[in-house]
Amino acid sequence: MDRNPDWPRPPEVTLPPVPRVKASWVVWAAVALALLVALSQSVYQVQPEEEAIVLRFGKWTGEVHEPGLNFKIPFVDRVYKLPTQRQLKEEFGFRTRRPGVRTEYEKKGYEHESLMLTGDLNVADVEWVVQYKIRDPYKFLFKVRDPVTTFRDMSEAVMRQVVGDRSVDEVLTIGRAEVASEARRLLQELCDRYEIGISVEQLVLQDVNPPDPVKPSFNKVNEALQERERLVNQAWAEYNRAVPKARGEAEEQIRRAEGYALERVNNAKGEAARFLSVYEEYRKAPEVTRTRLYLETVEELLPRLGDKVVIDGNLPNLVPLLGLHGEALAARPAEGGR
Structure with a gap:
């Protein structure tokens, strides 16, 4: 389409001159940016509850890095952190x-x-x-x-x-x-x-x-089991109270019977030994031994009989009241007494 010569011409726009940037500046800026990125990628922090594993070119280096500040090769190493100290x-x-x-x-x-x-x-x-x-x-x-x-x-x-x-x-x-x-x-x-x-x-x-549909029935069963357990425990408690007591009483009776048996045996042995010794003495002197035994028996029996009065049985008109040791005692004449 041809332009009409009668149309007005557009105004001419003059752009400001673009400053020229030296190529060395661009190179140094790129290098600085790469160094900054590499420095940020070469340091990493491991938290107190973590441990880190580093893969270098996809292979484990064989080390487990402890908590703290650690270093890696940027763009080559890959770090995996795991909370090994956390439950x-x-x-x-x-x-x-x-x-x-x-x-x-x-x-x-x-x-x-x-x-x-x-x-x-x-x-x-x-x-x-x-x-x-x-x-x-x-x-x-x-x-x-x-x-x-x-x-x-x-x-x-x-x-x-x-x-x-x-x-x-x-x-x-x-x-x-x-x-x-x-x-x-x-x-x-x-x-x-x-x-x-x-x-x-x-x-x-x-x-x-x-499961919810059968939970009420199971609750009843559990209550019955608990009640049974309670009764069993109660019975065991009663058993533990009664049985040791009965065992103790039985043991006491046994020990008492054993002691009584030992006492009777020892007394019997003593009496037998005494009888044998008396018999040996009797064989040596029968009359003396017989008299000594009689006197010892009378000496043992008379204190048990209390105070006695010996009178002649043929004595007439004897008042049978005598004051002995401040007490009134009734004494009857014994027929044939001496």
């Missing part, structure tokens, strides 16, 4: 929505983790928590592709195995501590076998309940 936690069957004084939990949508079959073909809703630490950073990063997911799968498999070996009553009541201990042991064995680099610190059963 980590995995929850199963629930999730913590809001921690605090009144912690809020969420269970909806996690039933596939907690519902499991017991050994007696009942269903239990088992919720548990696993606390662990990263023991070997290298194994945790490079021996297993997804260590956390693998660890969760192993924990769930172990718990289902342990619960499946026990009855629902054991899982819900008396066997909870045993279930937790056995599951922790098996889980640690799996971690060592798969070289996952994890140390299982604690496995705690958070909550174990029957």
